[in-house]
Structures are given as structure tokens and as C-alpha cells.
Amino acid sequence: MTDPLVTVIFPCYNAHQYLDVALDSVFAQTYQKIEIIIVNDGSTDSKTLEFLSSLNSSVNVVHQKNKGLPSARNRGFTEAQGEFVLPLDCDDWLEPSAIEQLLKAVEGGGESVFAFPQMILEDQGAGTTIKHYNGFEQLFLNQLPYCLLLPKNAWEKIGGYDESMRQGYEDWEFNIRLITNGWRAVTVSKPLFHYRIAESGMLLSTSGRQHCELWKTIRKKHSEIYHFRELKNTWLEWSKNPSSYPLWFYFIWLLVNSIIPTAWCSKVFSWARGYSNSRRVTRAYRKGNVKVVERPSRAQP
Numbered sequence: 649m650t651d652p653l654v655t656v657i658f659p660c661y662n663a664h665q666y667l668d669v670a671l672d673s674v675f676a677q678t679y680q681k682i683e684i685i686i687v688n689d690g691s692t693d694s695k696t697l698e699f700l701s702s703l704n705s706s707v708n709v710v711h712q713k714n715k716g717l718p719s720a721r722n723r724g725f726t727e728a729q730g731e732f733v734l735p736l737d738c739d740d741w742l743e744p745s746a747i748e749q750l751l752k753a754v755e756g757g758g759e760s761v762f763a764f765p766q767m768i769l770e771d772q773g774a775g776t777t778i779k780h781y782n783g784f785e786q787l788f789l790n791q792l793p794y795c796l797l798l799p800k801n802a803w804e805k806i807g808g809y810d811e812s813m814r815q816g817y818e819d820w821e822f823n824i825r826l827i828t829n830g831w832r833a834v835t836v837s838k839p840l841f842h843y844r845i846a847e848s849g850m851l852l853s854t855s856g857r858q859h860c861e862l863w864k865t866i867r868k869k870h871s872e873i874y875h876f877r878e879l880k881n882t883w884l885e886w887s888k889n890p891s892s893y894p895l896w897f898y899f900i901w902l903l904v905n906s907i908i909p910t911a912w913c914s915k916v917f918s919w920a921r922g923y924s925n926s927r928r929v930t931r932a933y934r935k936g937n938v939k940v941v942e943r944p945s946r947a948q949p
Contacts, residue, residue: 652681652731652732653682653683653729653730653732654732654751655728655730655734656682656684657721658670658685658687658738659689659738660688660689660720661691661720663696664696665738666738666739666740670736670739671707672741673741673742673746674742676744677742677744677746678745679745682747685707685710685724685727686700686708687712688700688709688712689714689716689717689720690711690712690713710723710727716814718809718810718811718812718813718814718818721809721818722808725803731800732751732754732800733797733799733803734747734795735795735796737844740770740795740841740842742840742841742842743838743839743841743842746841750763750765750836751797753834753836754797756834757834760830761833762826762833762834763796763798764779764796764797764834764835764836765839765841767839769930770845771846772845772930773843773844773930776929777839779791779792779892780835780889780890780891781833781834782886782889783886783889784883784885784886784887785895786824786827787874787879788902790819790820791892792833793841794819798831806825806829806831807825808822809822810869815858815862816855816858816862817863824866824873828870859913859914859917859918860911860913860914860917864910874902879902883895883899
């Protein structure tokens, strides 16, 4: 490939507070052949609409009725002219070399490959996470960030995001379909993606509280891969690959979810999240064990 066009898409619903930082981080990329698309998903906030109308022609703003995050992401992919697409939320941002390094990872990874960066946690999170790509673990926890650099034809081939999943985890279900359709993930070991964790965000305010209900929906949709025999084969395939937790643990978690009422499981998950990798990283960071990462400086197109 020779300097392929990369499209960065931003779904936006009444979210302009940090969008300038997110956009500036894209304008400041060391790789410059970039298209930017913002999908205004029926915003009603006057300040958000004013901000979007103030953007110059370097940003393509597409308007649609409010249909939810997965629909807005799909619209962004549909409009994208780039050979590669990178979804980014309005309150997150990239390190200056992020797209350049992710492209190199994809180009060196062979056929049917997408790339993801390590994350720097912001706001109520802090520090840098280390995520592994393990196909078995991905069936139980979404270890891949939503911020993936992937060929547009990967999105086309697997049918895009499930627009019925308006309560969240649409990226998790999308990532599972990438894996089951033969796509492989490669990672850049450096932290390139600043991910904001906030109580008002969808992950904590909505998805996390309904974790087991949403996971049950995913399991039902992909019942063939959650059959015990298939899980065993997948476990054997990935058992020697790095993972965030011991893989045998996930069989126990699946059994618990099969026995205990789903609402109770979500409460157990909410409690257990206090001991998650991101929470442990945040506690270590705030004790002074991790170097502070500065916010990006202002940049202009």
C-alpha cells in the first residue's frame, strides 16, 4: 500500500465539550492523508449544534435523525472514502503518531488484519493499560478497544455494527464477529489512545450496569460459538496466548451466568469491576508508580 487514505469517524450526540481536543489530536497526526467525518446523531443541544456549524471544510459533518451509537458508526463507515477507518469518540483523543504506527502494524501483519493501540486512561481512570489479543477471552470480556484501525472492507464483509444494541457493547459484538469471520488483531505496544472514563459515559452509566443482560444477548446471537464443544476447541486454540485473566476462570463465569438470575450477575460484575485491570492500573498510577502523560497541545488543520 502507498499512503492509503484513513477516515476517522466521530459519532456525536450532544457531545461537544471535548470534541475540539479530539479533533486537534487528529489534525496533529504525523500521518496526514486523513479524512474526518462527524456523524451528528440528531443532537438537540444548541451549543453542540453551534460547535458543529463552526467547523471548516476540513471536517465533513453528516446529519441524521437520532438512531443511536451503532447507527452513527455505520453511517460514518458508509460515508468514508478511506481504505482504512478508525472510529473515535468525541471525548477521546490520539497521540500524534497513532495513525502512522497503526498503519505500519496493519501493513506488516499480512492478510485480514486490523490493529489496535494500548490505552492511556483519563478522567476517572489513570495510567496505561496493557491489552492482549486472545480470541477465547474476547468471547467473555471485551479486551479490544472500540478504537480500531481496520480496512473498510472488514466492516462491509461482517455487516457493520448491530444497530439494535443501543444500550452499548455494540463494539464488543462487532469485535467478536471480526474474529469469527477470520480477521486477526495486531497491536502496537505503545500507548497511543487516550480513553476517558466517566460516570456519565455509556460504559459506566448504562452498559456496565446491564453487563450480563447485554452479554446474554450476544451469547444468544452467537449461540453456535458459545456451545461447550466449540468453546473447548477455542480454548485449546488460544490457551497458550497471553490473556488478562486465567482462561479457566471464564468457564466458571459462564456457569455462574447460567445458574444465577441475570440481574444478580450484573451486580456481581459491577462489584468485580472494582478489581478490573483498569481499576488496578488507576490505583497504581495515583500512588505515583506511573509516569504522567500530558494532554495534547492545541493544533489547527
